[in-house]
Amino acid sequence: MENYAIHTDEIRVRRGKKEVLHGVSFDVPKGSLVGLLGPSGSGKTTLMRAIVGVQRDVSGTVTVLGHAAGSAILRHRVGYVTQDASVYPDLTVRQNLNYFASILHAERADVDRVIESTDLGGQANQLVDSLSGGQLSRASLAAALLGSPELLVLDEPTVGLDPVLRVDLWSLFRRLAEGGTTLLVSSHVMDEATRCDRLVLLREGEILADETPTGLLECTGAADAEGAFLTLIRRHPKHAGPDRLEEAS
Numbered sequence: 001m002e003n004y005a006i007h008t009d010e011i012r013v014r015r016g017k018k019e020v021l022h023g024v025s026f027d028v029p030k031g032s033l034v035g036l037l038g039p040s041g042s043g044k045t046t047l048m049r050a051i052v053g054v055q056r057d058v059s060g061t062v063t064v065l066g067h068a069a070g071s072a073i074l075r076h077r078v079g080y081v082t083q084d085a086s087v088y089p090d091l092t093v094r095q096n097l098n099y100f101a102s103i104l105h106a107e108r109a110d111v112d113r114v115i116e117s118t119d120l121g122g123q124a125n126q127l128v129d130s131l132s133g134g135q136l137s138r139a140s141l142a143a144a145l146l147g148s149p150e151l152l153v154l155d156e157p158t159v160g161l162d163p164v165l166r167v168d169l170w171s172l173f174r175r176l177a178e179g180g181t182t183l184l185v186s187s188h189v190m191d192e193a194t195r196c197d198r199l200v201l202l203r204e205g206e207i208l209a210d211e212t213p214t215g216l217l218e219c220t221g222a223a224d225a226e227g228a229f230l231t232l233i234r235r236h237p238k239h240a241g242p243d244r245l246e247e248a249s
């Protein structure tokens, strides 16, 4: 288990009156870039919240870097970027990062490092309020990179970005993984899947597949990740319609 940054076993989560994760089990190897893919409402955010230890009513096992999810010891070792901007609009990018660096007791030099790695040099002295969507996502990411966390949990960091910015961000994720950081990145854009080491496909609170991109195409016979996802849905007895059960059997 020490080779895993995240180990989960039979996670169940209730939100409101309904169970939204139904016994989810998967592992994220250390230093890997893993994509958590699934349509809107499939439970990606809930699963990430369970992993970073901010979700209530979680049962099952969630171990992060060898500790129970949410343990105080993990506070500086795990970076979490939600779908909402986590930087202050009335401060510049650099002022935000200086502020978060002081909370984390990170070196000031770390601020320059994260500005450079997120390619925000040109916007460092710009108010966050005036950043574009892509720059705002990168500013939140820069804040999460302070202190060099071992694990980054990123909830739909590329949502709303144009294809060029998406490619840039995925290149950054790859560089971080090559530097030894583990990344769990959620997305509902299946194309992005091909950039991951492993893919976890989630649908209605259940894992449909936990595979390498190549393995996923091989086991479904599909030409791309989107086709693979559709094939898996058709094969799943719960999701297959009466006319599809035959096809799936």
Ligand SMILES: Nc1ncnc2c1ncn2[C@@H]1O[C@H](COP(=O)(O)OP(=O)(O)OP(=O)(O)O)[C@@H](O)[C@H]1O
Residues within 6 Å of the ligand: 015, 016, 017, 020, 038, 039, 040, 041, 042, 043, 044, 045, 046, 047, 188
């Ligand atoms: N605060 C809440 N109270 C009750 N149910 C909730 C709450 N937040 C989310 N849910 C439900 O939990 C399920 C999973 O939601 P979740 O946000 O985890 O999905 P998601 O895959 O991240 O979706 P998206 O891609 O749209 O962000 C959905 O059915 C959603 O309606």
